[in-house]
Amino acid sequence: MGKREHGSGNTPKITRRDGEPQTLDPKEKLKERVAQPNGMELQIATKIGPLACFHKGRLPWGNTTPPGPAGNPLLGNLLYVIGPLRNNPHRGLASLAETYGPILSLRLGLTRTLLVVSSAAAAHEALSKNDGALAARLVPDNLQPAVEAAPLVIGAGFSSARGLDVIRPILERRAGQLAGYLRASSGKPVNIREAVNGTVLNIISNVLFSEDVVDLSVQGTQMFKGLIVPVLEEWSKPSVCDAFPSFAPLEHFLGSRHRISTHLAKLYKFFDQGIIERRLASSENHNDLLDVLLARYAASKLSRQEITTTVTVQWAMAQLLRHPEKMKKVTAELATQLGSSDFVMESDLNKLPYLQAVVKETLRLHPAVPLIPREVIADDVSLGGFDVPNGTGVVVNLWAIGRDKNVWPHAEEFIPERFLAGQEVHTMLGKLDFVYRPFGAGRRVCPGMEYTARSVPLLLASVLHKVEWRLPDGMAPEDMDLSDRYGTVLNLATPLRAVPVSPV
Numbered sequence: 001m002g003k004r005e006h007g008s009g010n011t012p013k014i015t016r017r018d019g020e021p022q023t024l025d026p027k028e029k030l031k032e033r034v035a036q037p038n039g040m041e042l043q044i045a046t047k048i049g050p051l052a053c054f055h056k057g058r059l060p061w062g063n064t065t066p067p068g069p070a071g072n073p074l075l076g077n078l079l080y081v082i083g084p085l086r087n088n089p090h091r092g093l094a095s096l097a098e099t100y101g102p103i104l105s106l107r108l109g110l111t112r113t114l115l116v117v118s119s120a121a122a123a124h125e126a127l128s129k130n131d132g133a134l135a136a137r138l139v140p141d142n143l144q145p146a147v148e149a150a151p152l153v154i155g156a157g158f159s160s161a162r163g164l165d166v167i168r169p170i171l172e173r174r175a176g177q178l179a180g181y182l183r184a185s186s187g188k189p190v191n192i193r194e195a196v197n198g199t200v201l202n203i204i205s206n207v208l209f210s211e212d213v214v215d216l217s218v219q220g221t222q223m224f225k226g227l228i229v230p231v232l233e234e235w236s237k238p239s240v241c242d243a244f245p246s247f248a249p250l251e252h253f254l255g256s257r258h259r260i261s262t263h264l265a266k267l268y269k270f271f272d273q274g275i276i277e278r279r280l281a282s283s284e285n286h287n288d289l290l291d292v293l294l295a296r297y298a299a300s301k302l303s304r305q306e307i308t309t310t311v312t313v314q315w316a317m318a319q320l321l322r323h324p325e326k327m328k329k330v331t332a333e334l335a336t337q338l339g340s341s342d343f344v345m346e347s348d349l350n351k352l353p354y355l356q357a358v359v360k361e362t363l364r365l366h367p368a369v370p371l372i373p374r375e376v377i378a379d380d381v382s383l384g385g386f387d388v389p390n391g392t393g394v395v396v397n398l399w400a401i402g403r404d405k406n407v408w409p410h411a412e413e414f415i416p417e418r419f420l421a422g423q424e425v426h427t428m429l430g431k432l433d434f435v436y437r438p439f440g441a442g443r444r445v446c447p448g449m450e451y452t453a454r455s456v457p458l459l460l461a462s463v464l465h466k467v468e469w470r471l472p473d474g475m476a477p478e479d480m481d482l483s484d485r486y487g488t489v490l491n492l493a494t495p496l497r498a499v500p501v502s503p504v
């Protein structure tokens with residue numbers, strides 16, 4: 001079977017195994033696909049073409065449908081999406097892209113079509129050239145209650161320069177608290193995710209309502225965590241309404257929408273009774289966001305900040321423990337630059353280029369948000385030479401782009417050095433430009449980017465400075481399990497445990 005590469009215009013190039021490139025017009029392209037091993041299925045899909053292409057009452061694709069696996073006449077690729085693709089969709093979509101090319105299509109039921117974008121060039125076209133046309137977030141049915149309940153009020157607090165200045169002392173104090181906790185735990189195995197997560201939650205809760213919600217010394221027993229985890233788990237599951245919107249009323253009463261609303265109600269009660277009522281009863285001015293915002297809106301945005309920061313610190317630690325020579329480099333840099341000072345300050349970060357490179361390389365290999373879901377909201381949009389109708393879902397696979405072998409030398413390896421200034425070649429293209437976009441791009445780019453650029457290096461430095469880390473039970477670095485699991489964010493499948501040892 002040939003590997004497809006999309007060129008410009010409506011004439012995708014197909015490179016065969018024998019290396020002969022060939023340019024086909026769309027009709028020829030279709031015949032070529034029918035001749036492939038899965039041609040039988042494709043012929044069926046082609047025969048029911050008008051039905052398969054039915055999208056919001058239109059027949060949009062004509063003969064230029066981007067390639068993709070043929071599916072069931074009624075369900076399209078739905079069974080595939082809620083079956084094999086349900087677990088780790090970033091990997092499943094990346095391997096589909098190896099067969100069908102950097103722009104492929106999946107049909108969900110009768111009414112939805114999803115384009116999957118898996119190369120830097122195609123992502124540039126989608127998120128930069130077509131920024132306005134793809135500015136809508138494709139919201140899975142499960143997330144509707146949260147989106148309805150939570151306007152993007154928190155983004156402003158965490159992305160404006162003034163907001164970040166207010167956050168700095170809180171960030172530094174909590175990072176120092178984390179360092180103190182780790183040093184006090186010397187010799188005992190620590191669940192790194194829980195420790196970092198507790199710290200991040202306390203940073204956010206202090207910004208919002210000047211209170212800690214997590215006691216770092218009591219791992220795994222926090223009430224707040226118990227409330228938020230079920231919401232996140234339910235959010236990450238696909239809903240049948242994504243493909244069949246007419247099932248929505250049933251879902252409201254019996255399905256995941258109902259379960260999410262129940263969990264959110266408990267979370268809001270925690271805020272209403274635990275935080276807001278106490279606040280209302282006191283006449284004190286706390287000078288925090290709760291003084292100006294309704295915590296009800298804030299609650300559902302907490303999750304994203306907490307988990308993206310935590311998983312990134314956790315992945316960085318995992319990679320450093322897996323590569324002791326890189327760990328030595330980063331701790332040596334900390335020792336040289338910070339000397340005897342006990343705690344890391346935000347102003348120290350620009351003296352730590354290797355640590356910053358570790359964070360960048362971590363986000364390349366393990367982007368916390370590996371898939372960007374957008375929706376086309378304009379007519380006359382084209383991607384890779386395919387006309388893309390209004391209403392089409394577009395998923396950009398950042399994970400696949402970060403590991404593109406045509407762009408990154410030794411793409412699967414952890415090499416922070418590629419991000420150091422003065423290195424000749426960052427990528428095979430010689431420049432980073434669109435090949436490195438762990439925060440997305442365009443008008444929907446992540447508003448937490450600036451906050452992350454400060455908080456993740458600061459927390460990582462606080463975890464590493466003056467602490468030597470060992471793997472538990474004499475485990476060898478090469479025996480570590482670095483496989484991932486995509487729920488709400490891209491997480492380690494096996495929680496990372498390591499032993500901090502404070503130097504005497």
Ligand code: HEM
Pocket residue numbers: 127137152154155158159304305306308309312363367368369372373438439440441442443444445446447448449451452
């Ligand atoms: C490691 C850290 C993080 C990563 C890798 C990350 C990544 C992303 C990505 C890829 C998107 C989609 C962008 C697009 O569609 O082009 C996004 C959106 C978003 N992020 Fe982040 N993020 C991180 C941290 C944060 C933090 C700390 C916050 C809050 C302070 C945050 C708040 C948001 C919000 C509200 C959106 C939706 C923006 C919109 O739809 O307009 N993120 N993030």
